[in-house]
Amino acid sequence: xxxxxxxxxxxxxxxxxxxxxxxxxxxxxxxxxxxxxxxxxxxxxxxxxxxxxxxxxxxxxxxxxxxxxxxxxxxxxxxxxxxxxxxxxxxxxxxxxxxxxxxxxxxxxxxxxxxxxxxxxxxxxxxxxxxxxxxxxxxxxxxxxxxxxxxxxxxxxxxxxxxxxxxxxxxxxxxxxxxxxxxxxxxxxxxxxxxxxxxxxxxxxxxxxxxxxxxxxxxxxxxxxxxxxxxxxxxxxxxxxxxxxxxxxxxxxxxxxxxxxxxxxxxxxxxxxxxxxxxxxxxxxxxxxxxxxxxxxxxxxxxxxxxxxxxxxxx
Amino acid sequence: xxxxxxxxxxxxxxxxxxxxxxxxxxxxxxxxxxxxxxxxxxxxxxxxxxxxxxxxxxxxxxxxxxxxxxxxxxxxxxxxxxxxxxxxxxxxxxxxxxxxxxxxxxxxxxxxxxxxxxxxxxxxxxxxxxxxxxxxxxxxxxxxxxxxxxxxxxxxxxxxxxxxxxxxxxxxxxxxxxxxxxxxxxxxxxxxxxxxxxxxxxxxxxxxxxxxxxxxxxxxxxxxxxxxxxxxxxxxxxxxxxxxxxxxxxxxxxxxxxxxxxxxxxxxxxxxxxxxxxxxxxxxxxxxxxxxxx
Numbered sequence: 351x352x353x354x355x356x357x358x359x360x361x362x363x364x365x366x367x368x369x370x371x372x373x374x375x376x377x378x379x380x381x382x383x384x385x386x387x388x389x390x391x392x393x394x395x396x397x398x399x400x401x402x403x404x405x406x407x408x409x410x411x412x413x414x415x416x417x418x419x420x421x422x423x424x425x426x427x428x429x430x431x432x433x434x435x436x437x438x439x440x441x442x443x444x445x446x447x448x449x450x451x452x453x454x455x456x457x458x459x460x461x462x463x464x465x466x467x468x469x470x471x472x473x474x475x476x477x478x479x480x481x482x483x484x485x486x487x488x489x490x491x492x493x494x495x496x497x498x499x500x501x502x503x504x505x506x507x508x509x510x511x512x513x514x515x516x517x518x519x520x521x522x523x524x525x526x527x528x529x530x531x532x533x534x535x536x537x538x539x540x541x542x543x544x545x546x547x548x549x550x551x552x553x554x555x556x557x558x559x560x561x562x563x564x565x566x567x568x569x570x571x572x573x574x575x576x577x578x579x580x581x582x583x584x585x586x587x588x589x590x591x592x593x594x595x596x597x598x599x600x601x602x603x604x605x606x607x608x609x610x611x612x613x614x615x616x617x618x619x620x621x622x623x624x625x626x627x628x629x630x631x632x633x634x635x636x637x638x639x640x641x642x643x644x645x646x647x648x649x650x651x652x653x654x655x656x657x658x659x660x661x662x663x664x665x
Numbered sequence: 666x667x668x669x670x671x672x673x674x675x676x677x678x679x680x681x682x683x684x685x686x687x688x689x690x691x692x693x694x695x696x697x698x699x700x701x702x703x704x705x706x707x708x709x710x711x712x713x714x715x716x717x718x719x720x721x722x723x724x725x726x727x728x729x730x731x732x733x734x735x736x737x738x739x740x741x742x743x744x745x746x747x748x749x750x751x752x753x754x755x756x757x758x759x760x761x762x763x764x765x766x767x768x769x770x771x772x773x774x775x776x777x778x779x780x781x782x783x784x785x786x787x788x789x790x791x792x793x794x795x796x797x798x799x800x801x802x803x804x805x806x807x808x809x810x811x812x813x814x815x816x817x818x819x820x821x822x823x824x825x826x827x828x829x830x831x832x833x834x835x836x837x838x839x840x841x842x843x844x845x846x847x848x849x850x851x852x853x854x855x856x857x858x859x860x861x862x863x864x865x866x867x868x869x870x871x872x873x874x875x876x877x878x879x880x881x882x883x884x885x886x887x888x889x890x891x892x893x894x895x896x897x898x899x900x901x902x903x904x905x906x907x908x909x910x911x912x913x914x915x916x917x918x919x920x921x922x923x924x925x926x927x928x929x930x931x932x933x934x935x936x937x938x939x940x941x942x943x944x945x946x947x948x949x950x951x952x953x954x955x956x957x958x959x
Contacts, residue, residue, distance in 0.1 A: 448945045454765060454766065455708045455765050458769055459708065459901070464941060464945065466937075466938070467942070474934055591770065591773075595770065625781045625785040628778075628780060631774075632776070632781060635771070636771055639770050640756060
């Protein structure tokens with residue numbers, strides 16, 4: 351077995367054992383939801399080369415949709431999640447159609463502006479609870495017989511979702527579709543001249559990324575039992591960028607790791623340092639951009655490549 | 666009372682005037698953003714933060730040093746502009762050869778730092794800054810009441826925008842700037858110190874944002890987050906106007922401010938998002954922006 355495969359298996363085992371080792375399950379579940387969100391974002395940034403500055407819109411929109419459906423419309427948990435994901439997919443389709451008309455920094459600014467529209471909709475729409483958000487979201491049961499109220503059951507459900515999302519993204523990236531995406535990221539004019547309908551690919555990856563981000567948001571609302579304005583806020587969009595950048599854009603584990611670090615930091619710091627959390631997050635941004643743009647996992651990979659090249663005698 | 670489409674005229678004019686005040690801020694900020702982007706290729710996410718810092722510089726100046734409004738109008742942009750120059754030298758200049766997205770991310774980080782520090786120092790609630798004595802009171806125009814300070818903001822920012830446009834489009838300094846935007850290597854070969862020009866341009870753009878901050882201090886609550894939502898609207902203004910055009914930035918800023926004001930009369934719920942919706946429509950119709958060239 352390759353060392354990487356062994357590493358992945360160890361990670362999954364660690365994830366399965368974690369609740370029995372005394373780690374607070376709600377903290378881990380929140381972390382996993384953000385890891386799903388960051389992985390979805392990474393699909394767009396790391397493989398599609400598109401920096402969305404408004405991804406919280408999809409995360410939060412699904413969070414609101416699922417909360418509303420499960421709480422006041424009597425939908426089952428799975429249906430609530432599925433419809434939440436569908437809602438963010440449709441939102442992704444609309445935003446994507448507008449945003450992919452420009453690329454690069456314009457794309458970033460447009461997604462940011464459109465996410466602000468979603469924010470104001472969530473603030474003013476009649477069913478979102480305004481400033482209070484939606485509270486008391488029940489976790490319900492899975493398949494009609496497995497209650498998720500206990501943290502252990504919910505933990506494995508969210509963990510399974512995270513593993514599935516990472517594997518799914520891996521599958522997408524290694525598929526012919528993923529190869530075309532990389533080609534577009536590296537050289538768009540060439541991809542066009544090869545006859546690819548670039549915009550269709552971009553739109554598809556945008557919708558996929560939005561849907562997966564929505565899955566993260568739906569699960570988050572069930573884990574914590576509420577959907578609030580902070581889910582759709584611009585600062586949440588910034589956080590998911592930081593998670594991906596810090597862990598390593600364009601790597602499978604990077605976003606998961608980045609989510610782990612950022613969520614842990616916020617968890618540890620928010621009561622102790624108050625407003626300095628935003629200073630610390632900003633400082634990490636600055637350091638990341640200036641000093642290690644490949645992110646933690648990316649730097650490790652680069653190091654490993656250099657190391658194995660050194661060991662191999664030049665042929 | 667005169668009415669247009671069922672809305673009383675004084676209400677419409679009042680909102681138009683408020684919109685024009687907001688539009689003046691949009692114009693000044695998007696102008697600085699466009700100038701910085703033109704030369705540095707950096708979308709300055711920290712622009713809203715510099716605007717906020719400008720307002721705070723005026724507030725702190727008055728509150729603890731007794732510096733009055735008129736001196737603040739000069740000093741705050743100088744101080745904040747100098748801060749911008751330091752940041753450009755220390756941080757930004759390492760990114761010029763990279764994808765412009767990194768500049769956006771770095772300045773986003775800087776904005777977070779600035780907001781966090783100010784929130785820690787001054788709290789999240791706002792501070793109010795008094796209207797200077799000379800500009801208190803109102804003009805009674807007969808058909809509407811116009812506060813003198815708001816009229817001053819509109820006139821002052823129009824003058825500033827026009828001056829900036831004139832300097833860039835009609836003077837020798839401006840032609841050097843535009844040449845350096847087109848081809849920095851060639852301009853350097855003519856013996857002009859391009860890195861210094863880049864540095865000063867960033868400083869000037871930042872100073873312009875700070876000046877807008879001082880102008881806005883008496884009409885809004887000075888608070889640490891005043892820039893972060895504004896900068897998003899300004900981004901949309903810049904996308905609508907097309908980033909390459911100074912004139913476009915000014916005109917779209919002013920017009921969109923007024924459109925926002927009118928929306929407050931007709932359908933107040935949409936006034937926060939109308940600029941973004943116009944942006945979406947413009948993108949379908951002319952992806953390069955109204956004044957931009959692809």
